[in-house]
Amino acid sequence: MKLPESHAAVLNAASADDARTIDQLADDTGFKPETVTGAVFELESEGLLAVEESVEETVTLTDEAREYLADGLPEVRLYETALDAGADADPVSMGQVIGQSGLEGPEVDIALSNYARKGYGAIESGEITTDADADPERDAEADALADLDAGEAVGDEDTLDQLERRGLVTRAESTVRAVTLTDEGVTALMEGVEVSETVGQLTPEMLTSGEWKEVEFAEYNVEADAERIEGGKTHILRQTANRVKDTLVGMGFEEMEGPHADADFWINDCLFMPQDHPARTHWDRFALEEPTKIRDLPEDLVERVRDAHMNGVGDDGDGYHSPWSEEFARSIALRGHTTSLSMRYLSGHEVGDLEPPQRFFSVEKVYRNDTLDPTHLLEFYQIEGWVMAEDLSVRDLMGTFEEFYAQFGITDIEFKPHYNPYTEPSFELFGTHPTTGEMVEIGNSGMFREEVLSPLGVECDVMAWGLALERLLMLMYGFEDIRDVHGTLCDLELLRETEVLH
Template sequence: MFVVTVECALDTSTQTFATMTSAEDLQTLVLTTLDKGGHIHDSKDLTALDGQPLDQLNLLGVLNSLKSRDMVDYDTIDREIWVLTDEGRDLADTGSHEARVFSAVPPGDDGIAIAELQNLLGEAAKIGQGKAFKNRWINKKGTTHLVRTVESIVDQTQVDLREIRDTQTHKDAKVLVELKKRKLVDKRSNFSLTIEKQATDITFEMLQTGEWKTASFKKYNFDAVGLAPQGGHLHPLMKVREEFRHIFFEMGFEEMPTNKFVESSFWNFDALFQPQQHPARDSHDTFFLKDPATSDRFPADLAEKVKRTHENGGDTTSTGYNYRWKREEAEKLILRTHTTAVSSYMLYKLAQEEFRPAKYFSIDRVFRNESVDATHLAEFHQVEGVIADRGLTLGDLIGFMDVFFKKMGIERIRFKPAYNPYTEPSMEIFSYHPGLKQWVEIGNSGMFRPEMLIPLGLPPDVRVIAWGLGLERPTMIKYGISNIRDLLGHKVNLAMIKDYPICRFDKKMGRELVGVVQDGENVVEEAREKLEKVTVVN
């Protein structure tokens, strides 16, 4: 049995067909061609002896006759034919409306008056002006003139129209849809040579009418792969969050409870030795609640110690901030601005028992009244870690940061001195973002001040190193996202959530984990030895 593939979408109105005297001539042509090659890939390539194309309808009748005798078999090809409209043909020859507008705008700062452009191009000016703006080829100068914003352009619309004119289709379906909206192309009705549609299932109507007895059924392919069932997908942030949690658990940390988005100013600011007149406590940086607006649910004795520390240094050697601390300011309820509010509470709980070394972490949502841009959101996630032990130093913090970020697969980090009310010394952490081609701040770190730790009740020789970073920016680096608004918010492409792979940081264990500081290998090794001694006791 021979095999033929039949073309199923022809423009018969413009096709000139060879004249065949009978069906026998067509049968002879088909069988002779198959005898030589064994296969006809496409019936449109089959021509008569004089080179003229064959009438596909007549050819189909011949193939059906040969198939009924089991001499040949064939499959149909369904094609969509796209053609240019009159306007589309004109633009394919002379250029698109937007290209005409760009050509009409002279180079230089003077540009062209909008009224003059309309007189010059007519209706094409109105259409092309909007498209040229969208392509960022031109811009307005004042309210009456247009100027160029680029030196040269590629008229992609003309390129697409010429491709459709030559091939009757386009490789990008979205281009066809867009050009159809502009009424530059149109789709011809599919021309199907299928005589009988095969049924795939027995329907209720078939059983009622008895049609199932004579119907032609499509054969089942029992070897075909079934459709994958639809299921839920984790957001990239949640994938990275879970990988962070694995890193922390691997290093012996205990997760802090962070299920309260609303926090009092006392735990969020005052317990951290942040003065009540600090700019971060203003409404332009913090979201305050209206109802309920306040809460006094924090220990009275701790509040008194915090008050004295703010005013005159309390039991520390500090002089404090020398101002009158107000309880009503500490009672204000806010949406927490950082998860350090939880860290202060956990350190207070730790101090109520006999001291033991501890390692805490949290990953949860925080809120800042900030302007939204490519790297900032008003609602985001914070990753925070805290280590409490006797004798910790800044070198331990730097060494640990190096180990921690290498476990995340972030190789290029650097530190910059910074100021925080509750840590001294303090450092900002930066990582290089290949997409933005710049250093991006990904975190903050430091050692908690004695003015914070002593009022909480921790022994004077206990030191606490802490760091915090946004979950969004490491996710952007991991997945190559340049705009944070493409990751979280109303502009997120939901297909991204489905398509992005599972997060897997490269875990590198051993002496290759050297830091960005001088003599980094020794710093890392010393930090590792100290951190291994810090254990969590349940």
């Protein structure tokens, strides 16, 4: 029979009638105990060895116990000092005895708490007496410590428990394996066991020399965990953004791009947001202190937008009864929505005049002066999309969004009539959560108003919608706190461990 070296050595060291432990076998063979354990189990499964397991308790002395072995137990030292001070005759002051005993710090408390318990005497009103029957030479706990130190077993469970409570010993259970040769093992040994050559690593030399044909490869424990390594991964919010982009490109949408810091004109005025609208007040937007104003705006467009705000559009149109100033329109702010990009593109000032049909989108950051909490960030990604065509209806809008959300597993879309200053009709979109089944808000949409399109020079219909990408991410991944994912407070562990969706 051919066996790997360690197996052969263990088999040779084992005996049929004298059970050996793993440690003994390791000593005999010179292999590490874990190697021996592996060999023993494999030989057992081949029927060559028998293994019997038993549980053995080991009791180990703590550092504190070793100090007491040298100096004596604190209560014994207290007793002996008290005896020296004559406490067997009359009570002696505690302070005096402790001073003379040399006990310090926590030892004093230990001594006092064990003194009476073990019958060395009494402590009353700050005075100490000794008990005539006490015999420090026969202290069970001290004796047990000495026995353990000498490597002898202690049979008295109560004393052991007491020592464990005092933190003087630790007790641990371990499995001891007793190994014996089986009849088959004896037979194998009698028939002769040869050592097969094994190699750990396949080397370039072995390959070139052909030596690999002669060797046996040492078996690995292929089930053991390997070292953990961190691979790089695209950020999950970015992955979600890319999935949205792929979906929209597939639906014929082209991507837009434009400034994050922009004039209020493009962010709000073109959208027919009255200048005294609550969302345009200081607390909702991030106006810039530096720089303050945009240099150039298309003059004719500014005039048409002003006219729409003041007088409305068309014969029957009314404007807002709000003041409008170009100065305000020129002020720079971080965009509160990427609809500013839609305005730039629709105006013809970004990529030239657009002829219908067109589809455009962006998945870019927007900034809102909101409170930072688990579901709200000061900056987040907005999915923005619009379709420009002759004759678009509310039904086209509904059909487009049903198609888009279906790609993310969100179905049964409901359209709740809504109000936006820049679209009419407008709808809040609700969908069924893919896992919880709840109705959740998934976007805001509508047909751009004439007051938006007419100044921009657009003569056909445009439907548009917006949605926070983070909202889609949270629906898809089930995160509870968006701050763990997006921003400098992110948790690397979460990013590394999050399951990849596809």
